[in-house]
Amino acid sequence: MTATDDKRVRNQETQPATRRLRIAVLIKTNSGGTWILPQVEAMRERGHEVVVVLPPGDGRLTTELRRRRFEVVESPFPFRPGPSMVAGLWRLRRLMRRLRPDVLQYHLIASAYVARLATVGLPLRRVHTVAGPLYLDSPFIRAAERLLWRMDDVIVCGCRNASERYAALGCPPRRRAVATYGVDTSAFDPTGTGPEERAAARAELGIPRDAFLAVMVAYVYPPKRLVHAGRGIKGHDVLLEAWGMFRRRHPRAHLLLVGGGWTAAGATYRAELVERFRVADDPTITWLETVPDVRPCYQAADVSVSPSLSESHGAAVEAGAMAVPSIVSDAGGLPETVDERSGWIVPRDDAAALAAALADAYDEFEAGTLASRGRAARQLMVDRFDNRRTARQVAGVCETVATPAGRR
Structure with missing residues (x-):
């Protein structure tokens, strides 16, 4: 990330939202992925309406989101190989038409593939949030991402390494912000440990x-x-x-x-x-x-x-x-x-x-x-690495990409 990009991310963290957005968040798990919680909290704190799309069932993530009074919608896409995948993509597209989000944020590469395909041509902004660069270790997936990252309006890279690897695939700096998932430094605090x-x-x-x-x-x-x-x-x-x-x-x-x-x-x-x-x-x-x-x-x-x-x-x-x-x-x-x-x-x-x-x-x-x-x-x-700060950075990226100036 250049010095200019880093300054822009810091500004996004502190500047208030210019308008209320409807943000849909898609993730392929209803059990793991609790690291999205600071981000959706930051979006809501900045005045945005957030809906989270998860696989069916009462997983740990689903339970915690509902406890915090977030709207949770079951994903119609099965996130497993099988003949229902094509129909699942169509149903997910129909769901997105009904939800009408300004921004669709997705975590994990399987969610990215599904979100990209299901929303082709829909009037929304796409934010791909990269939890880790493991999938880029595969030559096959790297070759696919060299083309498919262009379907993302912004890639929020969870580490600088992921940003550098997308740079090698041709992604320009303005479309690959860096914001770590981080850690809750108030919960993980050594104070009192003697x-x-x-x-x-x-x-x-x-x-x-x-x-x-x-x-x-x-x-x-x-x-x-x-x-x-x-x-x-x-x-x-x-x-x-x-x-x-x-x-x-x-x-x-x-x-x-x-x-x-x-x-x-x-x-x-x-x-x-x-x-x-x-x-x-x-x-x-x-x-x-x-x-x-x-x-x-x-x-x-x-x-x-x-x-x-x-x-x-x-x-x-x-x-x-x-x-x-x-x-x-x-x-x-x-x-x-x-x-x-x-x-x-x-x-x-x-x-x-x-x-x-x-x-x-x-x-x-x-x-x-x-x-x-x-x-x-x-x-x-x-x-x-404080996750409250970095979550505000992610919210800021979603706000920027939804503006005319932030679009491709």
Whole structure:
């Protein structure tokens, strides 16, 4: 993003809406995707009417939107392969004609394909919001996006990396704003986390009080056919291999993994990892499938690890907001979440480099200097990743694209 574009985004964050808009938001899941909540709240706070189109059912996202009194409409498109897809596109088009939104915002690439096709020729503006650049790792999808991004009036990229990749596909700066999904820095706040709270969190998790604790918070996604074939994108296998190297020289260390399998296929892949790396036989590893609240895990931790093969910002922003420094891979937007004062960046899929970074973090833990990285990480999140600020940026983009000057 150029300096001019960055100034325009800051102006969009602070300028009031010029007129009330009707904004429709389409997403392919009714369970995940809770990161859209700050954005739709910001749209409503700025005076706009918001309707969210989701798959049928009472998923977590549907329930929370209705609790907050947003209008939720069931998507007639099935979001699964089958003969009903063509009819679903036609019914979705008919729904959009009935809703008559000024702006249609869509999240996740499957939603983008559906929204683009269903609304060809309709009098609305299209805002494609990119949660993560994983799909652009596929040569086939990149080739398709080289043409199809032109159907979007604006692409809101969740990280600078995604913006750079759309630039490589020919998308001009004015049509690829950057606004992260961010983190709620008021909810993820280390204030009040002292030695007693840390000790209590460790006791609840069964972690030794004096151990060096590395934490990885991520669902286990199953390998995908089109990208990183045969590998889970979150890099659990990379971390487990690195941990085997690291713990041989650092016995006073513990690894906490938090996250079960995403879908049945993810659960199967997780079970394969547990077996391959003999996790059940390693007393230095604790792997929890789910927790009611991840914040105590960060309260207990000394360092967070995000070894993804592809990612936007992931758990590094939550960890940073809780004043936990991070070791991240150089995949996607992860390098944007740390600087030289707050963490480490290692090459993706490099277990030896990850083990070395863990050793560096351990040395700082022993020296008593690791906490200063955590404080720097917290400040970085407040300055750049607070999701209330970035949600206002997204609302501002929707307002601008709906004006004559903001159209293509």
